[in-house]
Amino acid sequence: MDRNAAHRMKRGLFKATHLILLFLAMAIICLPGLWIVLSSLRPTVEIMAKPPVWIPREISLDAYVAMFSGVGQGGIPVIEYFRNSLVISVTSTVIALAVGMAGGYAFARYRFAFKSSIFLGFMLTRTVPGIALSLPLFFVYARLGIIDTHFGLILAYVALNVPFTIWLIDGFFRQVPKDLAEAAQIDGCTRWQAFWQVEFPLARPGIASAGIFAFLISWNEFALASQLTRSTSSKTLPVGLLDYTAEFTIDWRGMCALAVVMIIPALTLTFIVQKHLVSGLTSGAVKG
């Protein structure tokens, strides 16, 4: 009886500690996000106040109203930026996925010369910080005349994402037993049908994970985009944030409001693909 009670108490304590630690960790992770949302809703005076004002005294949607009210009235071309971001991220993600699937499949299934060297080469490209590439890339793009175009950024993002999508998708295709594609071929499929009917559906969680990662990287990328875009015809949302900085002032409230506008689509997409994402990351990325 005593031992049971002691054991129960110990377990209760353990659970409570677990929850408190979890809450603290989540608070630390989520606080910046919450702070951005709060800051977008309150006046600059409160944002800059020292000591900080934790509970806002006055809440308004002024920043959002101003943002959409056009150039000259404190607004920025947010619709254009949003469209640019969407076009560039979606296109580059689709291309990176297509190349990633083809490449990942090849690495998982076929033997060819220099296979491991090529794979290592892909991984090495990930060690180069994107910002280090911005100047050389700028010169090359300037010569080619593709600065300030959608095409230029899409190209850069595809190059940035392809090694990652290949690596992730390769791991997932490796987990699909070879026998399945062979069984499908005996059941009357061509090689192509066997891929789409059997191997693709089984690797779908991995492909979804790769897709969302590629999308988020393109959606949030700032360093390259700030160098390679100039006008509203190609600037993306992260670059658009700079519109809130003037020579001597920074409009923190407006910037936070735009950040919220940026976060919402990414968050929505993550929620939609969440199921795939979790099962994908746990079952595929770690090769046993």
Next chain:
Amino acid sequence: MATVSLHSLVKRYGNVPVVHGIDLEVADREFIALVGPSGCGKSTTLRMIAGLEDISGGEIRIGGRKVNDLPPRSRNISMVFQSYALYPHMTVAENMGFSLKIAGKPQGEIEARVAEAAKTLGLEELLERRPSQLSGGQRQRVAMGRAIVRNPEVFLFDEPLSNLDAKLRTQMRIEIKKLHAKVNSTVIYVTHDQVEAMTLADRIVIMRDGHIEQVGTPEDVFRRPATRFVAGFIGSPPMNLQEATVEDGTLVFAGGETLPLPRQFRDKVEAGRKVVFGLRPDDLYPTGHGIHSGEETEVHEVEQAVMLTEPLGNETLVFTEFAAREWVSRMLNPKLLKPGEKVRLSFDLSQAHLFDTETGTTLRT
């Protein structure tokens, strides 16, 4: 239904040959088992017949048609994999109907044929389940169902029972035999389990190192093994094999022990020749406890000390040492024997085998 012929079939991986030009004729509706130790090329041969592996040389014909360059889907075959290879994202019914769906058959026909196959295999209750919800034996049955649904000319089985436990294996073996009687088509069955091969097959092909050692009925390969390898591979416990020299009507073993040269070999083996003497445990038994006890034609008795016994209930395996080697004998109607106890062993020499030491081929003609 169809015949299958292999002519000088070769498989090389790079420069390494794994199948060395084998020839085989499989008759229509015949059940052929390919057996051999792992790495003997039996699975590779099966995969070449299926079209999953390229052919490095030679020719494969199914139903008289050369299929060397045809993809698997054009060969009208079906295959049961060792891993079952069921599609995990489809239900049992979808798994079984997949080939018909790919072939563009109408939904009604697919359902009818899946239902028929499910009835044959007792899978009616499981049609809506997914493979992950099935036991090993059920998965095995679904894999067979998927194979029979399309009425192929040839069935290929690649070690289909090796992932099952012993009891289930025996049960599925019987089901495969029944299934063959029912669908009555040509079967090529790869296994490393000689019991499966003996019980199922009309003819057995024994392979070693990419060569065919012997092709014959189960009776043939058991009673008349063509080589020393076949003699040692088929039969459980394996045949007792020991090297000896022929001298003046006797066999002299390394330790100096002798046995009379069996009568059927007397005119065939010259003195001084080195041979391998072989005798199945069934033909070596404590006197009075053998299969042929009372009707032997040529028995030689030797008194030996028992080293070890393995009682199996209806029989006991008795291990003794003779000619510097452990010999296994099979004792029917067993009586209790203790290690160290002296026992009279009957060597039924009319059933003995002799093989050439160099080539390993039988000296029986």
